[in-house]
Amino acid sequence: MNVLLLGSGGREHALAWALSASPLLTKLFCAPGNAGIADVAQCIPIDPTNQDSIIQFCRDERIQLVVIGPEAPLVAGLGDALGAAGIRYFGPTKSAAQLEGSKGFTKDLCRTAGIPTAAYGRFMDAQAAKTYLAAQSLPIVVKADGLAAGKGVIIATTREEAEAAVDACLSGAFGSAGAEVVIEEFLHGEEASFFALCDGVHALALASAQDHKRVGDGDTGPNTGGMGAYSPAPIVTQEMSDRVMREIIEPTIKEMAARGAPFKGVLFAGLMITATGPKLIEYNVRFGDPETQVLMMRLKSDLLAALIATTDGVLSNFDLRWSDDAALTVVMAANGYPGTPQKGTEIKGLELAQATPNVEIFHAGTRREDQRLIADGGRVLNVTGRGKTIAEARDAAYAAIAKIDWPGGFYRKDIGWRALQRNGT
Incomplete structure (x- = not known):
């Protein structure tokens, strides 16, 4: 086809x-x-x-x-x-995509369906938002309601920061995405990415993953679209996966169907694994980036067949096979990211790096100029390794990166640190 x-x-x-x-x-x-x-x-x-x-x-x-x-x-x-x-x-x-297009829509759906998530309020008036803030504990999370290209989330540690974030959202700093603001309780725990194919009635869990949002080593600096990821996520045990499906994914599918907006596609749940169990941070209605890179490295089944089964509504008769191997991807970003990335720099050595055993290099922001490979975005390359353990996958990815000649880029040196620390390596 x-x-x-x-x-x-x-x-x-x-x-x-x-x-x-x-x-x-x-x-x-x-x-x-x-x-x-x-x-x-x-x-x-x-x-x-x-x-x-x-x-x-x-x-x-x-x-x-x-x-x-x-x-x-x-x-x-x-x-x-x-x-x-x-x-x-x-x-x-479009109606089902509101799960990502409006954070307020998703929070209200969670309240209706009894899905565990952070306490929240949603506001279109700055003074009402600030009155709500005054009664909340810190830190607190302020979000633009709509799509803001990953930039509409502020974790405020002081009352002044929180109020400034409200003013920024409602005064147009994030365009129409900030016409409404959602204020959420700050959740404590460990984040994880959870994906499920959904055909409107049934849902099929994919492998787990974790990403690294902060730009710098040790999870420091501003948030980004993701500086690396690995799969599986040790914190998402089979028991935890079952809970996520039972407490979060399946009630969402049921509620969306009841509203006449059945969800078909891939549901990407950003989770916080708390001391009391999984809580939904937010939904995305497409595959994650860079989580998809590690998931595809581990998928043994035919992806196209899975997408067709989802689209045709026959997931109840479908299953997926995953490699026991781990996968880890390191994002190479252009200097200046996540602010104003430096575009137009040349990348050399990619053929040599690609020849590294158990490595695939996925392009995120590149173009060809004659025979030269040119950086053309913020996140530019995803160097992805596979191995029997996360440590082996990490070593493969960084071995390939060592062969890439690109002074115009940078990357984190500690992707996978949470999993490695948990495993004692």
């Missing part, structure tokens, strides 16, 4: 890499793609948010499945447009 994958990041390269191995695949296209994706798919210069162009391309190329990578097209209703045009797609409808 002909498949169109939308997106241009490391997540999409990992998905393209896995999809390209499917015996069900005839031809894989990616819009717009990147220099790495071009090795496994035909890249086409179409903006994933341009619904008309995407639909026309699907008709011209007889696309039988569209896999929507990023969140913005989903929240904007691309799935609805594709469905109305009779084109099969993987991802939620």
Whole structure:
């Protein structure tokens, strides 16, 4: 079958890499793609948010499945447009994508369905928000309600910081995403990423993962889109996975169906594993980045078959096989990230690095300029290793990084430290 994958990041390269191995695949296209994706798919210069162009391309190329990578097209209703045009797609409808598009929507759903999450309030008026803040303990979390490209979350340690965050959100610092603000209790524990394929009625858990949001070693500095990840996450035991499905994922699927907005696609739950059990921090309605890179390294089943089963509503008869190996990815980012990244620098040595045993390098922000590989984003490369243990996977990834010649980039040296510390290595 002909498949169109939308997106241009490391997540999409990992998905393209896995999809390209499917015996069900005839031809894989990616819009717009990147220099790495071009090795496994035909890249086409179409903006994933341009619904008309995407639909026309699907008709011209007889696309039988569209896999929507990023969140913005989903929240904007691309799935609805594709469905109305009779084109099969993987991802939620606009109404179901509210689980990521509106943090307030998700918090209210948790309250209705009894899903464990942080206590919260939602406000469109600054004074009302500040009155609520005055009665809360610190630290506290202030979030822009809508999509803010990962920048709309402030963990405030003082009352002044919290009030400034409220003012920033409601005064337009995050555009329309900050028209409403959500104020949440700060949760204590260890974060984990949990993914489940959902067909509107049934849900199938994927392997667990943990990422590293802070830009610097030792989890210091500002939050980013993710500086690395590993799978499996030792804190997500089978017992914990069962609890997450029972207490968080399945009630969400049931409640969304009851609201007439059944969720189809992949549900990405950002969790805090607390002393009393798992609590939902927030939902994303697409695969995570950089978690997808480590999940695809461990997946033994046919990804395309799994996406089709999800789309066609037959997950109850489907299962996935995972490698017992661990995987770990290290993000190489351009200097200046997560502020203003330095674009246009040349990357050398990638072929040598790619030849490292048990390593795949997924491109997140690259382009080709003649024969040169050029950095063209904030997060630029995902150097991903595999091994029998997380320590072995880490060693493979860092061995490959040592062969990359890129003065214009940087990376964390301690990816996987929580898992290694837990395992005593």
